[in-house]
Amino acid sequence: MTSLHIFDIAGSGMAAQSMRLNTVASNLANVGSVTGDAASAYKPLEPVFASEVQDPAQPGVAGVRVTRVAESDVEPIKRYEPGNPLADDQGYVYAPNIDPIAQMVNMISASRAYQADVEMINTGKELALATLSVGR
Amino acid sequence: LDGNTVDAEYEHASFARAAVEYRASLNFVDGRVRKLMTAITGS
DSSP: GGHHHHHHHHHHHHHHHHHHHHHHHHHHHTTTTOSGGGGGGGOEEEEEEEEESOOOOOOOOEEEEEEEEEEOOOOOEEOOOOTSOOOOHHHHHHHHOHHHHHHHHHHHHHHHHHHHHHHHHHHHHHHHHHHHHHHH | SSSSOOHHHHHHHHHOOOOOOHHHHHHHHHHHHEEEEEEOOOO
């Protein structure tokens, strides 16, 4: 339990996974956000993770950090909807190219990883408390 | 499967194993401390 890096590492994992859940929520919320031109259509968000060494003395032990939230460059879906008030001159609207099923899978994966991090913290806390009560 | 080299199940299992081993070591240390305390205080 040296200096309790487990809390920093699992905490960084929880922060990263909750950022992933946020991007999934944002992507799912904007499935139906159509626009009148391709350039301003919503781009699916994708968090970019990188491992980050917590303690230079232990270079093999790393937490995770969200380096940036990237906008995916997939082309928006062009749909012919002349009745839509947002349609352009030719009657087309542009919907973001988001696969809701892939987003749900991403969400479940993030949720499982978050649960694993919570379990790490609980076990680490329990062991640290047990260590504190040695001899009592 | 997804190009990731981390096997989550394996890591989970080895985490649980490490926690149990830590607990076992802690039990031994705790027993030793208690024994010494009994020897010192005599009660």
